[in-house]
Amino acid sequence: MGDQSEINCSSILQFTNCLILRNHSIVKDDLWVRNGKVIDPEKVFFDEKTVATKKFDCAGALISPGFIELQINGGFGVDFSHNIDDIDAGIAKVAHGLLAHGVTSFCPTLVTSTPKVYEKVLPKLKPKQGGRHGASTLGAHLEGPFISKMKKGAHDEGTIQTGFKEGVKSLLDVYGSVENACIVTLAPELDGAKDVIEWLTESGVTVSLGHSMANLQEGILAVHHGASFITHLFNAMLPFHHRDPGLVGLLSCDMSEGRTVFYGIIADGVHTHPAALRIAQRVHPEGLVLVTDAISALGLEAGTHNIGQLRMEVRDQKAYIAGTNTLCGSIATMIECVKNFKSATGCSTVEALEAATLHPAQALGLDKKIGTLNYGADADFVLLDPNELSLVSTWISGQCVHHTTIRPLHMP
Secondary structure, rough: OOOOOOOOOOOOOOEOOEEEEEOOOEEOOEEEEOOOOOOOOOHHHHHHOOOOEEEEEEEOOOEEEEEEEEEEEOOOOEEOOOOOOOHHHHHHHHHHHHHOOOOEEEEEEOOOHHHHHHEEEEEEEOOOEEEOOOOOOEEEEEEOOOOOHHHHOOOOOHOOOOOOOOOOOHHHHHHOOOOOEEEEEEEOOOOOHHHHHHHHHHHEEEEEEEEOOOOHHHHHHHHOOOOOOOOOOOEEEEOOOOOOHHHHHHHHHHOHHHOOOOOEEEOOOOOOOHHHHHHHHHHHHHEEEOOEEOOOOOOOOOEEEEEOEEEEEEEEEEEEOOOOEEEEOOOOOHHHHHHHHHHOOOHHHHHHHHHHHHHHHHHHOOOOOOOOOOOOOOOOEEEOOOOOEEEEEEEOOOOOEOOOOEEEOOOO
Protein backbone atom coordinates (compact mmCIF):
# COMPACT_ATOMS: atom_id res chain seq x y z
CA MET A 1 0.00 0.00 0.00
CA GLY A 2 2.89 2.30 0.69
CA ASP A 3 3.75 4.64 3.54
CA GLN A 4 0.96 6.97 4.65
CA SER A 5 2.95 8.67 7.38
CA GLU A 6 3.16 11.89 5.37
CA ILE A 7 -0.61 12.11 4.88
CA ASN A 8 -2.53 14.48 7.14
CA CYS A 9 -6.06 15.85 7.11
CA SER A 10 -5.26 18.73 4.77
CA SER A 11 -3.37 16.59 2.27
CA ILE A 12 -4.96 16.41 -1.18
CA LEU A 13 -5.01 12.80 -2.37
CA GLN A 14 -5.44 11.88 -6.01
CA PHE A 15 -6.34 8.30 -6.96
CA THR A 16 -5.41 7.71 -10.60
CA ASN A 17 -5.56 4.88 -13.13
CA CYS A 18 -8.92 3.72 -11.80
CA LEU A 19 -12.61 3.27 -12.54
CA ILE A 20 -15.14 4.98 -10.27
CA LEU A 21 -18.74 4.07 -9.43
CA ARG A 22 -20.52 7.42 -9.47
CA ASN A 23 -24.03 8.57 -10.49
CA HIS A 24 -25.19 5.04 -11.35
CA SER A 25 -22.31 4.50 -13.79
CA ILE A 26 -18.76 3.22 -13.81
CA VAL A 27 -16.51 5.85 -15.33
CA LYS A 28 -12.80 6.23 -15.91
CA ASP A 29 -11.79 9.18 -13.79
CA ASP A 30 -9.63 10.24 -10.85
CA LEU A 31 -10.88 10.40 -7.27
CA TRP A 32 -9.80 13.39 -5.18
CA VAL A 33 -9.92 13.45 -1.37
CA ARG A 34 -9.18 16.03 1.31
CA ASN A 35 -10.12 16.25 4.99
CA GLY A 36 -11.81 12.88 4.77
CA LYS A 37 -14.20 14.05 2.03
CA VAL A 38 -14.50 13.52 -1.72
CA ILE A 39 -13.72 16.85 -3.41
CA ASP A 40 -14.24 18.49 -6.79
CA PRO A 41 -10.83 18.73 -8.54
CA GLU A 42 -11.92 21.69 -10.65
CA LYS A 43 -12.18 23.86 -7.55
CA VAL A 44 -8.69 22.75 -6.52
CA PHE A 45 -7.29 23.59 -9.95
CA PHE A 46 -9.06 26.85 -10.70
CA ASP A 47 -9.94 28.36 -7.31
CA GLU A 48 -6.95 27.29 -5.25
CA LYS A 49 -4.44 26.82 -8.06
CA THR A 50 -2.87 23.86 -6.32
CA VAL A 51 -2.18 20.20 -7.07
CA ALA A 52 -2.37 16.88 -5.26
CA THR A 53 -0.11 16.30 -2.27
CA LYS A 54 0.06 12.61 -3.05
CA LYS A 55 -0.98 10.33 -5.89
CA PHE A 56 -1.98 6.70 -5.74
CA ASP A 57 -1.78 4.50 -8.82
CA CYS A 58 -4.75 2.17 -8.46
CA ALA A 59 -3.54 -0.18 -11.21
CA GLY A 60 -6.93 -0.25 -12.95
CA ALA A 61 -8.95 -0.99 -9.81
CA LEU A 62 -12.64 -0.13 -9.46
CA ILE A 63 -13.39 2.36 -6.68
CA SER A 64 -16.80 1.85 -5.08
CA PRO A 65 -18.34 3.42 -1.99
CA GLY A 66 -17.68 1.28 1.08
CA PHE A 67 -20.21 -1.41 1.91
CA ILE A 68 -22.92 -0.61 4.46
CA GLU A 69 -24.29 -3.47 6.59
CA LEU A 70 -27.74 -2.87 8.11
CA GLN A 71 -28.28 -6.28 9.74
CA ILE A 72 -25.48 -8.19 11.42
CA ASN A 73 -25.89 -10.09 14.69
CA GLY A 74 -22.19 -10.48 15.39
CA GLY A 75 -19.10 -12.17 14.03
CA PHE A 76 -15.60 -13.38 14.83
CA GLY A 77 -16.90 -15.21 17.91
CA VAL A 78 -18.98 -12.27 19.18
CA ASP A 79 -22.78 -12.24 19.57
CA PHE A 80 -24.12 -8.74 20.25
CA SER A 81 -27.22 -10.05 22.05
CA HIS A 82 -25.44 -12.53 24.31
CA ASN A 83 -21.84 -11.38 24.88
CA ILE A 84 -23.08 -8.43 26.91
CA ASP A 85 -20.57 -8.39 29.76
CA ASP A 86 -17.94 -6.76 27.56
CA ILE A 87 -19.97 -5.40 24.68
CA ASP A 88 -17.46 -2.60 24.00
CA ALA A 89 -14.75 -5.13 23.21
CA GLY A 90 -17.19 -7.21 21.15
CA ILE A 91 -18.29 -4.27 19.00
CA ALA A 92 -14.66 -3.26 18.51
CA LYS A 93 -13.69 -6.78 17.42
CA VAL A 94 -16.46 -7.03 14.84
CA ALA A 95 -15.90 -3.48 13.59
CA HIS A 96 -12.24 -4.24 12.96
CA GLY A 97 -12.94 -7.63 11.38
CA LEU A 98 -15.40 -6.16 8.89
CA LEU A 99 -12.72 -3.95 7.33
CA ALA A 100 -11.22 -7.00 5.61
CA HIS A 101 -14.55 -7.51 3.84
CA GLY A 102 -15.04 -3.97 2.57
CA VAL A 103 -17.60 -2.86 5.17
CA THR A 104 -17.06 0.75 6.22
CA SER A 105 -20.20 1.21 8.36
CA PHE A 106 -22.73 -1.10 10.01
CA CYS A 107 -25.68 -1.42 12.39
CA PRO A 108 -25.00 -3.88 15.22
CA THR A 109 -28.18 -5.94 15.48
CA LEU A 110 -29.86 -7.15 18.68
CA VAL A 111 -32.37 -9.95 18.33
CA THR A 112 -35.33 -10.39 20.69
CA SER A 113 -33.97 -9.88 24.21
CA THR A 114 -35.04 -9.01 27.75
CA PRO A 115 -35.26 -5.44 29.03
CA LYS A 116 -32.11 -6.11 31.07
CA VAL A 117 -30.12 -6.80 27.88
CA TYR A 118 -31.32 -3.60 26.20
CA GLU A 119 -30.59 -1.62 29.36
CA LYS A 120 -27.02 -2.88 29.39
CA VAL A 121 -26.22 -2.96 25.68
CA LEU A 122 -28.13 -0.15 23.97
CA PRO A 123 -26.21 2.70 25.67
CA LYS A 124 -23.02 1.16 24.24
CA LEU A 125 -24.28 1.21 20.63
CA LYS A 126 -24.17 4.91 19.92
CA PRO A 127 -22.90 5.94 16.48
CA LYS A 128 -19.11 6.03 16.29
CA GLN A 129 -16.82 7.21 13.53
CA GLY A 130 -14.71 4.50 11.97
CA GLY A 131 -11.02 4.43 11.13
CA ARG A 132 -8.09 2.06 11.40
CA HIS A 133 -9.70 0.66 14.54
CA GLY A 134 -12.78 -0.51 12.62
CA ALA A 135 -15.88 0.29 10.58
CA SER A 136 -18.18 3.11 11.65
CA THR A 137 -21.21 2.15 13.74
CA LEU A 138 -24.46 3.82 12.67
CA GLY A 139 -26.55 2.88 15.69
CA ALA A 140 -28.39 -0.29 16.63
CA HIS A 141 -30.82 -2.39 14.62
CA LEU A 142 -33.37 -3.68 17.16
CA GLU A 143 -34.89 -6.78 15.58
CA GLY A 144 -37.72 -7.58 17.99
CA PRO A 145 -39.05 -8.30 20.54
CA PHE A 146 -42.29 -6.83 19.11
CA ILE A 147 -42.81 -9.58 16.55
CA SER A 148 -45.15 -12.46 15.76
CA LYS A 149 -44.63 -15.72 17.61
CA MET A 150 -45.83 -17.46 14.47
CA LYS A 151 -42.85 -16.07 12.54
CA LYS A 152 -40.27 -15.95 15.32
CA GLY A 153 -37.52 -17.76 13.42
CA ALA A 154 -34.63 -18.27 15.84
CA HIS A 155 -35.92 -15.64 18.30
CA ASP A 156 -36.68 -16.67 21.90
CA GLU A 157 -40.45 -17.18 22.06
CA GLY A 158 -40.59 -16.54 25.81
CA THR A 159 -39.20 -13.02 25.38
CA ILE A 160 -41.41 -11.93 22.47
CA GLN A 161 -43.82 -9.03 23.12
CA THR A 162 -47.11 -9.65 21.32
CA GLY A 163 -48.43 -6.09 21.25
CA PHE A 164 -48.13 -2.49 22.41
CA LYS A 165 -50.80 -2.50 25.14
CA GLU A 166 -49.74 0.94 26.36
CA GLY A 167 -48.52 2.27 23.04
CA VAL A 168 -45.12 3.94 23.04
CA LYS A 169 -44.78 3.29 26.79
CA SER A 170 -44.77 -0.45 26.07
CA LEU A 171 -41.88 0.10 23.67
CA LEU A 172 -39.87 2.20 26.11
CA ASP A 173 -40.55 -0.18 28.99
CA VAL A 174 -38.56 -2.75 27.01
CA TYR A 175 -35.89 -0.66 25.27
CA GLY A 176 -35.51 2.07 27.88
CA SER A 177 -34.67 4.52 25.11
CA VAL A 178 -34.34 4.57 21.33
CA GLU A 179 -31.62 7.22 21.39
CA ASN A 180 -29.05 4.86 19.87
CA ALA A 181 -31.52 2.95 17.68
CA CYS A 182 -31.12 3.27 13.94
CA ILE A 183 -33.66 0.64 12.83
CA VAL A 184 -36.48 -1.13 14.67
CA THR A 185 -37.98 -4.30 13.18
CA LEU A 186 -41.55 -4.99 14.31
CA ALA A 187 -44.66 -6.83 13.16
CA PRO A 188 -47.20 -4.24 11.93
CA GLU A 189 -50.24 -6.37 12.75
CA LEU A 190 -49.63 -6.09 16.51
CA ASP A 191 -52.13 -4.07 18.55
CA GLY A 192 -50.99 -0.46 18.85
CA ALA A 193 -48.34 -0.77 16.14
CA LYS A 194 -49.66 2.16 14.09
CA ASP A 195 -49.03 4.77 16.81
CA VAL A 196 -45.63 3.26 17.63
CA ILE A 197 -44.56 3.34 13.98
CA GLU A 198 -45.51 7.00 13.74
CA TRP A 199 -43.64 7.87 16.95
CA LEU A 200 -40.50 5.98 15.93
CA THR A 201 -40.49 7.61 12.50
CA GLU A 202 -40.91 11.07 14.03
CA SER A 203 -38.00 10.20 16.36
CA GLY A 204 -35.73 9.57 13.36
CA VAL A 205 -35.75 5.77 13.61
CA THR A 206 -36.22 3.69 10.46
CA VAL A 207 -39.14 1.29 10.99
CA SER A 208 -38.79 -2.09 9.31
CA LEU A 209 -41.53 -4.69 8.93
CA GLY A 210 -40.57 -8.27 9.65
CA HIS A 211 -41.07 -11.50 11.63
CA SER A 212 -44.69 -10.92 10.78
CA MET A 213 -47.98 -12.52 9.79
CA ALA A 214 -49.17 -9.25 8.23
CA ASN A 215 -51.24 -9.27 5.08
CA LEU A 216 -50.67 -6.76 2.30
CA GLN A 217 -53.24 -4.24 3.58
CA GLU A 218 -51.63 -4.23 7.02
CA GLY A 219 -48.27 -3.67 5.36
CA ILE A 220 -49.59 -0.78 3.26
CA LEU A 221 -51.14 0.82 6.36
CA ALA A 222 -47.81 0.57 8.18
CA VAL A 223 -46.01 2.23 5.27
CA HIS A 224 -48.54 5.06 5.21
CA HIS A 225 -47.76 5.65 8.89
CA GLY A 226 -44.01 5.78 8.32
CA ALA A 227 -42.53 2.29 7.90
CA SER A 228 -40.01 2.26 5.06
CA PHE A 229 -38.12 -1.04 5.20
CA ILE A 230 -38.76 -4.79 5.15
CA THR A 231 -36.50 -7.12 7.14
CA HIS A 232 -34.92 -10.03 5.22
CA LEU A 233 -37.55 -10.34 2.50
CA PHE A 234 -39.14 -13.81 2.08
CA ASN A 235 -37.76 -14.94 5.47
CA ALA A 236 -39.99 -14.92 8.59
CA MET A 237 -43.11 -13.62 6.85
CA LEU A 238 -46.15 -15.02 5.06
CA PRO A 239 -45.19 -16.61 1.74
CA PHE A 240 -46.42 -14.96 -1.45
CA HIS A 241 -50.00 -15.93 -2.26
CA HIS A 242 -51.85 -14.81 -5.37
CA ARG A 243 -54.92 -13.64 -3.40
CA ASP A 244 -52.92 -11.83 -0.72
CA PRO A 245 -49.20 -11.48 -1.36
CA GLY A 246 -48.46 -10.29 2.20
CA LEU A 247 -45.48 -8.02 2.86
CA VAL A 248 -43.84 -9.27 -0.35
CA GLY A 249 -46.57 -7.44 -2.23
CA LEU A 250 -45.22 -4.09 -1.03
CA LEU A 251 -42.52 -4.38 -3.70
CA SER A 252 -45.08 -3.72 -6.42
CA CYS A 253 -47.18 -1.07 -4.66
CA ASP A 254 -47.12 2.56 -5.77
CA MET A 255 -46.37 4.71 -2.75
CA SER A 256 -47.46 8.32 -2.39
CA GLU A 257 -45.12 11.30 -2.51
CA GLY A 258 -42.45 9.36 -4.38
CA ARG A 259 -41.56 7.27 -1.34
CA THR A 260 -39.50 4.12 -1.75
CA VAL A 261 -40.00 1.01 0.34
CA PHE A 262 -36.58 -0.58 0.84
CA TYR A 263 -36.09 -4.22 1.71
CA GLY A 264 -33.20 -6.29 2.99
CA ILE A 265 -32.41 -9.55 1.30
CA ILE A 266 -29.88 -12.23 2.23
CA ALA A 267 -27.89 -13.33 -0.82
CA ASP A 268 -25.72 -15.90 0.95
CA GLY A 269 -26.73 -18.75 -1.36
CA VAL A 270 -28.69 -20.41 1.49
CA HIS A 271 -31.45 -18.17 2.86
CA THR A 272 -32.88 -16.98 -0.47
CA HIS A 273 -33.19 -19.06 -3.65
CA PRO A 274 -31.59 -17.52 -6.77
CA ALA A 275 -35.02 -17.40 -8.43
CA ALA A 276 -36.39 -15.40 -5.48
CA LEU A 277 -33.45 -13.00 -5.77
CA ARG A 278 -34.23 -12.54 -9.46
CA ILE A 279 -37.93 -11.88 -8.82
CA ALA A 280 -37.21 -9.25 -6.17
CA GLN A 281 -34.51 -7.55 -8.21
CA ARG A 282 -36.64 -7.33 -11.35
CA VAL A 283 -39.79 -6.13 -9.57
CA HIS A 284 -38.24 -3.47 -7.33
CA PRO A 285 -34.49 -3.02 -8.00
CA GLU A 286 -34.21 0.49 -6.54
CA GLY A 287 -35.33 -0.72 -3.09
CA LEU A 288 -33.08 -3.75 -2.80
CA VAL A 289 -30.58 -3.73 0.09
CA LEU A 290 -28.12 -6.58 0.56
CA VAL A 291 -27.72 -7.73 4.17
CA THR A 292 -25.77 -10.65 5.57
CA ASP A 293 -27.75 -11.23 8.80
CA ALA A 294 -24.48 -12.83 9.86
CA ILE A 295 -24.06 -14.54 13.22
CA SER A 296 -21.12 -14.95 15.58
CA ALA A 297 -19.56 -17.69 13.45
CA LEU A 298 -18.77 -15.20 10.69
CA GLY A 299 -15.03 -15.10 10.13
CA LEU A 300 -14.26 -18.24 12.16
CA GLU A 301 -12.17 -21.06 10.74
CA ALA A 302 -13.66 -24.42 9.83
CA GLY A 303 -14.17 -26.59 12.90
CA THR A 304 -16.19 -26.61 16.13
CA HIS A 305 -16.52 -23.48 18.22
CA ASN A 306 -18.07 -22.77 21.62
CA ILE A 307 -19.93 -19.46 21.47
CA GLY A 308 -21.82 -18.72 24.65
CA GLN A 309 -23.82 -21.83 25.44
CA LEU A 310 -23.98 -22.93 21.81
CA ARG A 311 -21.58 -25.28 20.06
CA MET A 312 -21.31 -24.45 16.37
CA GLU A 313 -19.57 -26.28 13.59
CA VAL A 314 -18.31 -24.38 10.57
CA ARG A 315 -17.96 -26.52 7.47
CA ASP A 316 -18.45 -26.03 3.75
CA GLN A 317 -18.71 -22.27 4.39
CA LYS A 318 -21.86 -22.76 6.48
CA ALA A 319 -22.56 -22.78 10.22
CA TYR A 320 -24.37 -25.75 11.79
CA ILE A 321 -25.35 -26.70 15.31
CA ALA A 322 -22.46 -28.99 16.20
CA GLY A 323 -23.05 -32.64 15.41
CA THR A 324 -26.08 -31.94 13.21
CA ASN A 325 -27.01 -30.75 9.74
CA THR A 326 -29.15 -27.93 11.16
CA LEU A 327 -28.11 -24.52 9.90
CA CYS A 328 -27.89 -21.86 12.61
CA GLY A 329 -27.46 -18.71 10.55
CA SER A 330 -25.55 -16.91 7.85
CA ILE A 331 -21.77 -16.55 7.89
CA ALA A 332 -21.52 -14.84 4.51
CA THR A 333 -19.56 -11.62 4.17
CA MET A 334 -20.99 -8.61 2.39
CA ILE A 335 -18.57 -8.89 -0.50
CA GLU A 336 -19.61 -12.54 -0.95
CA CYS A 337 -23.27 -11.47 -1.00
CA VAL A 338 -22.51 -8.87 -3.68
CA LYS A 339 -20.88 -11.53 -5.85
CA ASN A 340 -23.64 -14.09 -5.21
CA PHE A 341 -26.32 -11.53 -5.99
CA LYS A 342 -24.69 -10.48 -9.25
CA SER A 343 -24.24 -14.10 -10.32
CA ALA A 344 -27.78 -15.17 -9.38
CA THR A 345 -29.63 -12.25 -10.95
CA GLY A 346 -27.42 -11.41 -13.90
CA CYS A 347 -27.59 -7.76 -12.86
CA SER A 348 -24.91 -5.25 -13.70
CA THR A 349 -21.89 -4.53 -11.51
CA VAL A 350 -23.39 -1.12 -10.77
CA GLU A 351 -26.67 -2.65 -9.57
CA ALA A 352 -24.88 -5.21 -7.40
CA LEU A 353 -22.64 -2.63 -5.76
CA GLU A 354 -25.38 -0.05 -5.22
CA ALA A 355 -27.42 -2.69 -3.37
CA ALA A 356 -24.64 -2.76 -0.76
CA THR A 357 -23.78 0.95 -0.79
CA LEU A 358 -26.22 3.56 -2.10
CA HIS A 359 -29.46 1.77 -1.25
CA PRO A 360 -28.71 1.09 2.44
CA ALA A 361 -27.56 4.70 2.78
CA GLN A 362 -30.81 5.90 1.18
CA ALA A 363 -32.83 3.63 3.47
CA LEU A 364 -31.37 5.47 6.47
CA GLY A 365 -31.47 8.92 4.85
CA LEU A 366 -27.66 9.09 4.91
CA ASP A 367 -26.97 9.12 1.17
CA LYS A 368 -25.54 12.65 1.23
CA LYS A 369 -22.82 11.39 3.57
CA ILE A 370 -22.14 7.71 2.81
CA GLY A 371 -22.93 5.17 0.09
CA THR A 372 -21.82 7.54 -2.66
CA LEU A 373 -18.68 9.14 -4.08
CA ASN A 374 -20.35 12.44 -4.95
CA TYR A 375 -18.49 15.61 -4.02
CA GLY A 376 -18.83 16.36 -0.32
CA ALA A 377 -19.48 12.75 0.71
CA ASP A 378 -17.30 10.95 3.22
CA ALA A 379 -14.27 9.35 1.58
CA ASP A 380 -15.33 5.85 2.65
CA PHE A 381 -14.61 3.52 -0.25
CA VAL A 382 -13.16 0.23 -1.42
CA LEU A 383 -10.84 -0.68 -4.26
CA LEU A 384 -11.98 -3.80 -6.08
CA ASP A 385 -10.75 -5.95 -8.91
CA PRO A 386 -13.12 -4.79 -11.68
CA ASN A 387 -13.64 -8.31 -13.03
CA GLU A 388 -13.79 -10.53 -9.95
CA LEU A 389 -14.95 -7.84 -7.48
CA SER A 390 -12.37 -9.12 -5.03
CA LEU A 391 -11.20 -6.65 -2.42
CA VAL A 392 -7.94 -4.74 -2.88
CA SER A 393 -8.25 -2.25 -0.04
CA THR A 394 -10.69 -0.49 2.31
CA TRP A 395 -10.59 3.25 3.07
CA ILE A 396 -12.39 5.34 5.70
CA SER A 397 -12.22 9.13 5.69
CA GLY A 398 -9.46 8.93 3.09
CA GLN A 399 -7.26 6.66 5.22
CA CYS A 400 -6.39 3.11 4.19
CA VAL A 401 -7.66 0.82 6.94
CA HIS A 402 -7.13 -2.54 5.22
CA HIS A 403 -5.20 -3.51 2.13
CA THR A 404 -3.75 -6.23 0.01
CA THR A 405 -1.76 -4.12 -2.45
CA ILE A 406 -1.75 -0.64 -3.95
CA ARG A 407 1.08 1.37 -5.47
CA PRO A 408 1.57 4.93 -4.27
CA LEU A 409 3.28 7.45 -6.55
CA HIS A 410 4.89 10.22 -4.55
CA MET A 411 4.61 13.69 -5.99
CA PRO A 412 7.94 15.40 -6.74
